[in-house]
Amino acid sequence: MPPQQPEVSAATDPAAPLDITRLLTTITDNLVGMIYRCRIDAIWTMEYVSDGCHKLTGYRPDELIFNNRVSYDQMTLPEDRARVGRAIHAALEANEAFDVEYRIRRADGCIRWVLERGVGLRNAHGQLAWIEGFIQDISERMAANEALHEAVRRYRSLFEHATEGIFQTTPEGRYLNANPALARIYGHDSPDTLIEHLHDIPRQLYVSPERRAEFVRLMQEHGVVRNFESQVYQLDGSVIWISENARAVKNTDGSVQFFEGTVVDITERKQHEAELEHQASHDSLTGLPNRSLLRDRIDQAIVKARRHDRRVAVVFVDLDHFKLINDSLGHHVGDRLLLEVAARLTSCIRSHDSVARQGGDEFVLVLTEQHDENEILAVIRRLLETISQPWVNDGQEYGLSCSIGISCYPQDGDDPDALLRSADAAMYKAKESGRSTYHFYTPELNQAISERLELENSLRHALERDEFRVYYQPRVEVASGRIVGAEALIRWECPGKGLILPDSFISIAEETGLIIPIGQWILQEACRQNSAWLRAGLPPISVSVNLSPIQFRHAGLVQSVADALQQANLDPACLELELTESFVMHDAERINVAMQSLKALGVDIAVDDFGTGYSSLSYLKRFPVDRLKVDKHFVRDIDSDPDDAAIVRAVISLGHALGLKVVAEGVETRAHLDFLHQHGCDELQGYYFSRPVPAAGMEVLLRGLANDACHGQTLTDPRAADARRCREQIFE
Ligand code: C2E
Ligand code: MG
Ligand code: MG
Numbered sequence: 001m002p003p004q005q006p007e008v009s010a011a012t013d014p015a016a017p018l019d020i021t022r023l024l025t026t027i028t029d030n031l032v033g034m035i036y037r038c039r040i041d042a043i044w045t046m047e048y049v050s051d052g053c054h055k056l057t058g059y060r061p062d063e064l065i066f067n068n069r070v071s072y073d074q075m076t077l078p079e080d081r082a083r084v085g086r087a088i089h090a091a092l093e094a095n096e097a098f099d100v101e102y103r104i105r106r107a108d109g110c111i112r113w114v115l116e117r118g119v120g121l122r123n124a125h126g127q128l129a130w131i132e133g134f135i136q137d138i139s140e141r142m143a144a145n146e147a148l149h150e151a152v153r154r155y156r157s158l159f160e161h162a163t164e165g166i167f168q169t170t171p172e173g174r175y176l177n178a179n180p181a182l183a184r185i186y187g188h189d190s191p192d193t194l195i196e197h198l199h200d201i202p203r204q205l206y207v208s209p210e211r212r213a214e215f216v217r218l219m220q221e222h223g224v225v226r227n228f229e230s231q232v233y234q235l236d237g238s239v240i241w242i243s244e245n246a247r248a249v250k251n252t253d254g255s256v257q258f259f260e261g262t263v264v265d266i267t268e269r270k271q272h273e274a275e276l277e278h279q280a281s282h283d284s285l286t287g288l289p290n291r292s293l294l295r296d297r298i299d300q301a302i303v304k305a306r307r308h309d310r311r312v313a314v315v316f317v318d319l320d321h322f323k324l325i326n327d328s329l330g331h332h333v334g335d336r337l338l339l340e341v342a343a344r345l346t347s348c349i350r351s352h353d354s355v356a357r358q359g360g361d362e363f364v365l366v367l368t369e370q371h372d373e374n375e376i377l378a379v380i381r382r383l384l385e386t387i388s389q390p391w392v393n394d395g396q397e398y399g400l401s402c403s404i405g406i407s408c409y410p411q412d413g414d415d416p417d418a419l420l421r422s423a424d425a426a427m428y429k430a431k432e433s434g435r436s437t438y439h440f441y442t443p444e445l446n447q448a449i450s451e452r453l454e455l456e457n458s459l460r461h462a463l464e465r466d467e468f469r470v471y472y473q474p475r476v477e478v479a480s481g482r483i484v485g486a487e488a489l490i491r492w493e494c495p496g497k498g499l500i501l502p503d504s505f506i507s508i509a510e511e512t513g514l515i516i517p518i519g520q521w522i523l524q525e526a527c528r529q530n531s532a533w534l535r536a537g538l539p540p541i542s543v544s545v546n547l548s549p550i551q552f553r554h555a556g557l558v559q560s561v562a563d564a565l566q567q568a569n570l571d572p573a574c575l576e577l578e579l580t581e582s583f584v585m586h587d588a589e590r591i592n593v594a595m596q597s598l599k600a601l602g603v604d605i606a607v608d609d610f611g612t613g614y615s616s617l618s619y620l621k622r623f624p625v626d627r628l629k630v631d632k633h634f635v636r637d638i639d640s641d642p643d644d645a646a647i648v649r650a651v652i653s654l655g656h657a658l659g660l661k662v663v664a665e666g667v668e669t670r671a672h673l674d675f676l677h678q679h680g681c682d683e684l685q686g687y688y689f690s691r692p693v694p695a696a697g698m699e700v701l702l703r704g705l706a707n708d709a710c711h712g713q714t715l716t717d718p719r720a721a722d723a724r725r726c727r728e729q730i731f732e
Pocket of ligand 1: 473488489490501502503506519522546547548578608609632665666667668685686687688692
C-alpha cells in the first residue's frame with residue numbers, strides 16, 4: 001500500500017494566496033502573551049485584548065475589555081502602579097515606545113512579573129488617545145535573574161567579608177582584583193590602594209622573588225598550588241608568612257588568563273612552630289642548643305670538615321664542684337651560675353662554632369674548621385681563663401673552675417656519639433688530674449672510663465658487703481707533744497683491688513648519693529671506736545669525722561650525729577666534725593644555722609683544707625668553729641717556699657686572733673715541725689707522726705703514748721717519733 005499523503009487543506013495549501021489578516025489572527029491568537037489596545041485614561045481601559053489574555057491574567061478577554069469585570073489598572077499591583085504610569089507617560093510625551101516591567105495579580109490571586117512594550121497612538125486630531133502594545137509573562141526570567149543576583153550578592157559578601165585574602169592576578173604580577181581581607185593582610189587601607197600600589201608582585205611583595213617564580217612555575221605546570229608558604233612584605237616593610245591556595249584560570253586556547261586564589265596570614269603559626277622547634281632543640285634555662293641539636297651541629301661540622309680537610313674539636317666542659325654550689329646554695333643560685341657559665345663560654349667562641357648544654361653542669365663546644373692542635377689549645381686556654389674569673393652573686397664572690405675534655409674528628413671518632421664519648425672520657429681524666437685543667441682524648445681513656453663505671457657499681461654494694469674500713473691518723477698537740485685527737489679516714493677494701501683511698505671514690509659516692517649512708521656509717525663507727533678506747537682506759541682523745549657537703553645539706557644530719565653519739569654513749573666533746581672551707585663559704589647563712597645546731601649537741605667543728613677556699617673573715621668570726629686545719633699543700637713547702645710560709649704564718653695568726661686552734665695537716669718532716677712549732681701552730685697531723693692506721697694501730701699508738709708519757713717522752717720528741725714510726729710499720 002502506498003504511504004498516505006496527509007490531507008492538504010486549502011488553508012495549508014502552499015499554492016493558496018497569502019491571507020495577511022488570517023495570518024495575523026493566527027499569530028495573535030497563539031501568542032504567549034497578550035496584544036492589546038487601551039485608552040490612555042486613569043484605568044487603562046482595554047478596547048482590545050488578544051486570546052493570550054486568559055493565559056496571562058486568568059481573565060477572559062471579555063472580562064477585561066471595557067473593564068467589564070476588572071480594569072487593567074486594578075490588576076497592576078498597587079506598589080507598581082505609579083512607577084508604571086510615570087514610565088508610560090514619559091515615553092508617550094517623548095514620542096517613544098516604552099518598555100516597563102511590573103507585577104500583576106492574576107484572577108487566581110497569584111502574582112506574576114510582566115514586561116509591557118507599547119507605543120502611543122494618536123486620534124484624528126493628533127492627540128494621544130490609545131496605546132497599542134504587548135504584555136508578556138517574564139516571571140521565570142525574573143526569578144532566574146533574582147536567583148542570579150542573590151548568588152552574586154552572596155559571593156560578593158563572601159568576597160568582601162572573608163577572613164581569607166582573595167585575589168586575582170595576572171601571571172606577570174599585577175592585581176586584577178583583591179578583597180578587603182587581602183588588603184588588610186598586606187597592610188593596605190583598601191583593596192584599591194593595594195591594587196594601585198602593588199604592580200610588581202614578584203619584587204614588591206615577595207621577600208624572595210624566586211618564591212613567586214616558583215609559584216608561577218607550579219601554576220603553569222599544574223594549574224594549581226596548595227598551601228604554598230612564602231614570606232612577604234607588608235606595606236610598612238614588616239615581613240609576614242602567608243599560605244596561598246590558588247588556581248590558574250585559562251583561556252580556551254589553554255593560555256593562562258589569570259591566577260585566582262586565597263591567602264592566609266600564617267605568621268603566628270610559623271612563630272609558634274619556630275618556638276616549638278626552638279624548645280625541642282634548645283635548653284630552656286640557658287637557651288643554648290640541647291643534646292639533639294648538638295648532634296646535628298657535630299654532624300654538620302663533620303661534613304664540612306671532610307670537604308675541606310679540616311678538623312672538628314668536640315670540647316666537653318664540666319664545672320668543678322657545681323653539685324656543691326647547687327646543693328648548698330639552692331637551685332636558683334645554681335641556675336644563675338649556669339647562665340653565667342653559658343654566657344662566658346659563648347663569649348669564647350667564633351660565630352660558626354657552637355656551645356650546647358649537654359645537661360646538668362656539662363657543656364659541649366663544637367669548634368669547627370680547626371687546622372691543628374695549637375689552634376684548639378688557644379681556645380681551651382681562653383675557656384679556662386674565662387671560666388676561672390671570680391663570680392659575684394648577691395655580693396658574695398665565688399671561685400669557679402672547670403674540667404675540659406677534648407676529642408677531635410677524624411682521629412677520635414667520625415660520628416657525634418663517638419666524639420662525645422671520647423670527649424667525655426677525656427673530661428673525666430681532666431677531673432682526675434686535679435680539675436681546672438684539660439685533657440685530650442687518648443684511646444687508653446676508654447679503659448679508664450669503664451673502670452670508673454665498674455667502681456661505681458661495686459661502690460653500691462660496698463656498705464652491705466662490709467668493705468669499708470676506718471683508719472685513724474693522730475693529731476698531736478705541739479705544746480704537750482701528746483696525741484689529743486685522731487682523724488677518722490675512710491678506706492675501701494675492694495675485693496681484687498686492694499685498699500682504695502677516699503679520693504678515688506668519695507666524689508662518686510657524692511654524685512650517686514651513696515655518701516649519705518656511707519657518711520652515717522663512718523660517724524657511728526668512729527664514735528663506737530672512740531668510746532671503746534675510752535672504756536679500755538686509753539687517754540681520752542677527740543675523733544674527727546669528715547663531713548661531705550652533701551651530708552650537710554641532708555636534713556637528717558643533726559639527728560644522725562646525735563644518734564651516733566647516743567648509740568656509742570660518747571661524750572660529744574670527744575667528737576669533732578670537719579667541713580671543707582670551700583663548702584663552708586657557700587651559703588654561709590644557712591650553713592651557720594646548721595652549724596649552730598650541731599654545735600648545740602656539744603661537738604667541735606673544724607674547717608678543713610683551710611686556705612684553699614675563699615673565706616670571709618666576718619663569717620669565720622660568726623661561725624661556731626673551734627679549729628682551722630691548714631691545708632697540707634701549704635705545709636709541704638713551708639721550709640722552701642716563702643709564699644707558703646707566709647700563708648701558713650698568716651693563717652696561724654688569723655686563727656689565734658679569732659680565738660681558734662690552728663692545726664697543720666701534712667706535717668712530714670722535722671723541718672715542718674720546727675717551723676710550725678716556732679710560729680705557734682697548736683696541733684699537728686702528718687706522716688711525720690703517723691700515717692693513717694687501722695684502729696688497732698691507733699690503739700698501739702695511744703698505749704705507746706701512755707707508756708712514753710711515763711718515760712717523759714712525747715711525740716714531738718724526735719726519738720719518740722722514730723720509735724713510733726717503727727711500731728706503726730707493723731700496721732701499715
Ligand atoms: P682530709 O680530710 O684533708 O684528710 C687528710 C688527708 O691527708 C688524708 O688523705 C691523709 O691520709 C692525708 N695525709 C695525712 N698526713 C699526710 C702527710 O703528711 N702528707 C700527705 N701528703 N698527706 C697526708 P686521705 O685519707 O686519702 O683522705 C683524703 C680526703 O678524703 C680527706 O682529706 C677527706 O677530705 C676525704 N675523706 C676521707 N675520709 C672521709 C670520710 O669518711 N668522709 C668524707 N666525706 N670524706 C673523707
Ligand atoms: Mg679532714
Ligand atoms: Mg684536709
